[in-house]
Amino acid sequence: MYIVTAKEMYDIDHYTIEKVGIDGKLLMENAGREIARKVEAKVNEATDKMIVFAGAGNNGGDGFVIARTLLNRQYDVSIMQVVPNEKITGDAFFHKQLFVNCGGSVSLIAGEKEIANLVRNADIIVDAMVGIGVKGILREPIATIASIINKEAKAIISVDIPSGLPADEGISDFKSVQADYTIVIGAPKISLFLQHTAPFYGKWDLISIGFPLFAFQKYAHRYVVKTEHFQKTLPKRSPYSHKGSFGRGLVVGGSQEMPGSLVMAVKAALKSGAGLVTAGTIKSVIETIASECIEATYLPLSEMNGYLDNDSQILLDKYDAIAIGIGMGRMDETGILVRKIAKEANCPVVIDADGLYHIKDCLTMLEKRTPPTIVTPHPGEMAMLLNIPVPELLKAPFTYTLDFAKKYRVYVVLKGTYTIITAPNGKQAVSLAGNPGLAKGGSGDVLTGIILAMTMQDQSIFQGICNACFIHGTAADMLVEEMHSYYDLMASDVIEGISKVYRTFS
Numbered sequence: 001m002y003i004v005t006a007k008e009m010y011d012i013d014h015y016t017i018e019k020v021g022i023d024g025k026l027l028m029e030n031a032g033r034e035i036a037r038k039v040e041a042k043v044n045e046a047t048d049k050m051i052v053f054a055g056a057g058n059n060g061g062d063g064f065v066i067a068r069t070l071l072n073r074q075y076d077v078s079i080m081q082v083v084p085n086e087k088i089t090g091d092a093f094f095h096k097q098l099f100v101n102c103g104g105s106v107s108l109i110a111g112e113k114e115i116a117n118l119v120r121n122a123d124i125i126v127d128a129m130v131g132i133g134v135k136g137i138l139r140e141p142i143a144t145i146a147s148i149i150n151k152e153a154k155a156i157i158s159v160d161i162p163s164g165l166p167a168d169e170g171i172s173d174f175k176s177v178q179a180d181y182t183i184v185i186g187a188p189k190i191s192l193f194l195q196h197t198a199p200f201y202g203k204w205d206l207i208s209i210g211f212p213l214f215a216f217q218k219y220a221h222r223y224v225v226k227t228e229h230f231q232k233t234l235p236k237r238s239p240y241s242h243k244g245s246f247g248r249g250l251v252v253g254g255s256q257e258m259p260g261s262l263v264m265a266v267k268a269a270l271k272s273g274a275g276l277v278t279a280g281t282i283k284s285v286i287e288t289i290a291s292e293c294i295e296a297t298y299l300p301l302s303e304m305n306g307y308l309d310n311d312s313q314i315l316l317d318k319y320d321a322i323a324i325g326i327g328m329g330r331m332d333e334t335g336i337l338v339r340k341i342a343k344e345a346n347c348p349v350v351i352d353a354d355g356l357y358h359i360k361d362c363l364t365m366l367e368k369r370t371p372p373t374i375v376t377p378h379p380g381e382m383a384m385l386l387n388i389p390v391p392e393l394l395k396a397p398f399t400y401t402l403d404f405a406k407k408y409r410v411y412v413v414l415k416g417t418y419t420i421i422t423a424p425n426g427k428q429a430v431s432l433a434g435n436p437g438l439a440k441g442g443s444g445d446v447l448t449g450i451i452l453a454m455t456m457q458d459q460s461i462f463q464g465i466c467n468a469c470f471i472h473g474t475a476a477d478m479l480v481e482e483m484h485s486y487y488d489l490m491a492s493d494v495i496e497g498i499s500k501v502y503r504t505f506s
Contacts, residue, residue, distance in 0.1 A: 001206065002220035003430060004187045006132040006167040011219045012186065013058075016211050024091045028058065030209035032065020032095070035183045036073075038205060039066065039126065039157055042181070043075060048123040050077040053145065054096075055129040055163070061092030062159050062185070063128025068099040079106045080118065082129050082142055109141060112148065119152040127177045128159040132167035132189060138175045146177045158182040162200045167191055170396040176200045186211050187220065193418040193430055195394045222398070222428040225421075227505060230470045234506055235458040246275035247456025250299070250319040251449070252341060253326035253355070254281035256306030259288040261327025261353070261445045264491055267293045268449030269323075271498045272471060274456060280314060282306070301337075310336035321348040323452045325355020326445050334358065339365065348372045348455045352448040356381045366408045372461045376413040376448055402426060411465060413451070415444060419469050423462045431466065433473025435489075437480055442491030447472045450498070474501045 004012070017024050043050065050070065054063035063079065070077045079099065081088070085108075088096055100106060109115060119125060127149065129142055138146060146164055149156060156179045161167055164176035167189040182201040184192070186209060191197040238245070249269055254262035262281055266289060269277045279289050279296050282303040289296055301312035310333045316322070322345050328334050335358035342349055342359060348371055351359060356377055359365070363385065366373050375385070379397075383390040386400060393400055397420055401412045405422040412422040419431040450472050454464035475497030479489060482500075 001224040001226060002187045002216040003190060003193065003222040003224060003428075004216075004220050005190055008219045009132060009167070009186065009189065012211055012215045015215045015218065020212055020215070022210055025094055027209055027211075028061045028091050028095055029065055031062045031185050031207070033069050034207040034209060035062060035159060035185075036066045036069035038183045038207065039070065039124070040073070040075075042155070042157065043070075043124060048076065049121065050075060050124045050126060051080055051118060051122045052077065052126040053080045053082055053129050053149070055142065056083045056087040056089070057092060057131060057133060059128050059131030059159055059163075060088065061090075061095050063126065064092065064095040064099045066126060066128065066159070067104055068095070068102050071099070071102060071104050077104075079104060080109060080115075081106050082109050082145055084108075109145065112144060115145060116148050116152050119149055122153070124155045124157060125149055125153040126157050126159065127163050127179065129177075130163040131160055134164060134166065137173060138164040143175055146175060150178045156180050156202075158201070160185040161189060161191070165191060165197055165200050169194055169398055172196060172395050178202070181205070183207055185209060187216065188224070190222075190398055193420070194397070195417065198418075221426060222430065225429050225431045225433070225466045225470050227470075230467055231505055233459055233463045234467055243275035246273055247320040247453070248276045248278070248318065249274045249452045249456060250278045250280055250314070250322045251326065251452065252280040252301070252308070252314070252322065252324045252337070253328040253353075254279070254285035255308070255327055255329045256282065256284055257329065258327030259285040260442065263289050263292045264442050264445040264495065265323060265326050265449035265452070266296045268446040268495050268498070269453045270295050271495050272450045272453035272468070274453035277452075278319070280312070282308060304331070304333055307331040308334045308337055310334070310340070312337055314341065316341065316345045316347070319345075319347055321350070321452055321455045323350040323352065323448050325351050325353045325358070326448060328354045330354055330357050342366070342369070342373070346371055348374065348461060350374045350376065350448055350451050350455070352376045352444060353381075356385060360385055363408050366410050369409070372455070373408075373410040374413065374451060374455070374461070374465065375410055376415065376444065376451065378415045378444065382412075382414055398428060402428065411461060413447075413465060413469065415447070419473070421462070421465050421469060427462060429462075429466050431469035431473055433470050434476050435473075435480055435486060437484065437486040437489030438473070438476050438494070440489070440491060443472075443494065446491050446494050471498055471501050474505070478504070
């Protein structure tokens with residue numbers, strides 16, 4: 001499943017029509033029929049009355065096909081056209097005529113009171129007014145119609161995208177239909193994964209209308225991490241393998257105040273399949289880990305007032321991957337150790353939590369690293385690295401993480417409801433796995449441990465990170481489905497849920 005901008009979707013549509021040779025009228029027919037099938041699942045045939053609000057362009061044309069298809073299946077459906085007749089041209093005009101020829105009724109918009117009464121008396125409103133081509137804030141009369149629909153409708157189904165909602169990121173000033181359900185055509189648009197625009201979609205579903213796969217491969221550079229990706233890319237284990245085959249990982253972090261963070265990262269790495277994991281930390285944290293995870297090995301490091309000191313000596317060449325930053329605090333001496341490891345380690349390095357704080361003023365150091373570097377910030381930490389406000393980041397997270405990854409030659413895992421994974425070469429993926437139960441302390445530590453393990457398996461770094469996010473989120477989803485709630489799910493529960501993911505999908 002690819003993720004597209006408005007321009008990329010237009011390019012894919014144009015390529016399909018002009019180069020592949022699929023007529024635009026046929027694509028519109030396919031879209032309308034598929035959407036009608038989805039709408040039909042929401043309708044009571046005997047009683048429900050539907051009104052399709054249709055505009056100009058492809059979105060309105062889809063609306064005419066939807067109405068005709070439902071009319072021919074004997075549903076009570078009519079069209080409210082929100083633009084003058086002369087605005088309905090091309091493929092949309094063709095399908096409007098088919099609807100009328102099949103006995104359909106098309107009404108032009110009237111006064112606000114009449115529209116409100118029509119909406120109030122309908123059971124389902126199908127929003128096909130404006131598609132991905134909207135520029136700026138909705139104009140009248142569609143802006144008023146959208147407000148009436150939001151206020152008066154019993155149920156709202158939007159076609160491809162709620163009218164007025166931007167398809168792309170970076171836009172916060174808009175007025176939009178608030179859909180209960182959106183039927184997305186071809187590919188999700190970026191706004192479906194942004195914190196400030198995603199709620200307007202309501203629940204959503206995706207339909208295919210005939211765009212060829214290679215058209216998406218040509219124009220789109222982002223995709224959704226799905227179960228089949230995980231099953232296809234997770235490395236299979238040879239019966240002749242040994243513990244060294246699956247990597248020697250080092251996790252450096254912990255402090256007297258936060259011993260549990262390191263425990264969770266180490267356990268998650270081992271549970272995810274790492275061959276050997278060493279905890280590099282202070283003595284008191286080692287004692288905690290030893291009581292919780294007897295499979296780990298330990299590297300005692302020097303400390304100052306309960307925090308890691310920069311005098312610690314680590315033989316970095318012994319390890320295949322290193323994670324730093326978890327629960328270590330923000331002491332200056334600790335920061336020196338973080339930067340030393342990041343600079344000298346000749347293997348993949350995962351930097352999380354307080355480690356991100358310690359590198360924020362020396363990011364150019366990351367550019368010089370030859371082995372992969374992976375940073376795993378939540379939005380607050382990412383905004384800190386970029387030196388921008390969090391709301392500014394959340395308006396355009398795809399662009400900000402892409403620019404950051406390219407500039408500093410790092411992999412970025414921007415954690416959130418939809419986790420955005422970005423590679424230095426510009427490839428991006430979104431993990432949909434996970435739920436509000438992960439909004440607790442320790443969840444990020446678990447993810448870092450899983451990422452550490454995945455970077456040491458026989459797969460690309462990017463695919464390893466995608467698989468790690470899938471494991472983490474899916475473990476939480478399965479636990480909530482089977483035995484937990486969003487309220488009581490703990491990070492330590494997620495570690496135990498990792499085995500469920502492997503048993504189910506590997």
